[in-house]
Amino acid sequence: MSIQVFLELVEAKAKIASVFPFFMGLYIASYVYGVVNWPLALTFFVAMLLFNMAVDAHDNYSDYRHATKEASTWKQQTNIIGVNHLSMTLIRNLIFLLAGSAAVLGLILVFETGWPLLVMGVFCFAVGYFYAAGPRPISTTPFGEVFSGLTMGFVITLISVYLNIQAVFTIGIGGFLRILLASGIAVFAISNIMLANNLCDAEEDKLLNRKTIVYYFGKPAMLKVLSGCYVAGYVCLVLSVFWHSLPYMSLLVLGSIPLVLKNTRRFQAKQVKKETFRYIVKNAIILAVFCIVFIGIGTLLNW
Numbered sequence: 001m002s003i004q005v006f007l008e009l010v011e012a013k014a015k016i017a018s019v020f021p022f023f024m025g026l027y028i029a030s031y032v033y034g035v036v037n038w039p040l041a042l043t044f045f046v047a048m049l050l051f052n053m054a055v056d057a058h059d060n061y062s063d064y065r066h067a068t069k070e071a072s073t074w075k076q077q078t079n080i081i082g083v084n085h086l087s088m089t090l091i092r093n094l095i096f097l098l099a100g101s102a103a104v105l106g107l108i109l110v111f112e113t114g115w116p117l118l119v120m121g122v123f124c125f126a127v128g129y130f131y132a133a134g135p136r137p138i139s140t141t142p143f144g145e146v147f148s149g150l151t152m153g154f155v156i157t158l159i160s161v162y163l164n165i166q167a168v169f170t171i172g173i174g175g176f177l178r179i180l181l182a183s184g185i186a187v188f189a190i191s192n193i194m195l196a197n198n199l200c201d202a203e204e205d206k207l208l209n210r211k212t213i214v215y216y217f218g219k220p221a222m223l224k225v226l227s228g229c230y231v232a233g234y235v236c237l238v239l240s241v242f243w244h245s246l247p248y249m250s251l252l253v254l255g256s257i258p259l260v261l262k263n264t265r266r267f268q269a270k271q272v273k274k275e276t277f278r279y280i281v282k283n284a285i286i287l288a289v290f291c292i293v294f295i296g297i298g299t300l301l302n303w
Helices: 003-009 016-033 038-066 069-077 088-112 115-130 144-165 173-182 184-200 202-207 213-217 219-242 248-269 277-301
Strands: none
Touching: 003 038, 016 038, 016 144, 016 173, 016 184, 016 277, 038 088, 038 115, 038 144, 088 115, 115 144, 144 173, 144 184, 173 184, 173 219, 184 202, 184 213, 184 219, 184 277, 202 213, 213 219, 219 248, 219 277, 248 277
16 A cells, blocks of 8 residues: 555544644643643654544445445445555455554543543543444434534544643633633534535445435535534634734734635535536635634734
């Protein structure tokens, strides 16, 4: 397996979905609580990426394995495993290696911190597994966007905050709500990646018996939801600034609106995986870069 094929198998281009909330948590820990534990934060960063790669590889593996006879053309011409004639045994072993490595690092972090991380970690592993496995994988239901957005956008942010502050502070109900609101811009951006994917695959999903939210509500309604999610994300950001969960310089992230709007309109004009899906991925990257840069500078300057 070449490096290029490996990166496509684990969907490396979408890893911004993990990096984005990690930094949001790091900034909240520094700005609100004034604490950063770099050894724990960096260990979690590696574990998070390994597990995210395992989940995406498992998603491709499960789609290929459970595809119906009617989807045989899709298996050979679209799925990364069929297109590159990859060994199913090799893919399975790779998934175990990635997930196992992430689990070992996770247990080390649990030993260094405490049981709350174990609970959050088990939740993430459970969602990651059942996202593409089981009698009815989450990705084939109307709840894929909710689980992907909240698990990656919010729970990763929450874990990132917890690891950095647990030795000094306890996250109460107020802190929990502040983190939830501040992570909103990441939650909605990540949810939209899943939603855009389902919008592009609407016809293909019928062959694979995947009844996503697009199946139930239709493309026109969900295209409006996609736009609304970006608006909701920006609103969460502004409210978090006034709740003093994020620095005032975070408001410069609003400068990304013209770019996000342009890409969203391009996607709304046509939902074709190979042509326009990249615009929603670009939106996630744009939001991540703006947030990482401006919230980071604001956190560093404490303004």
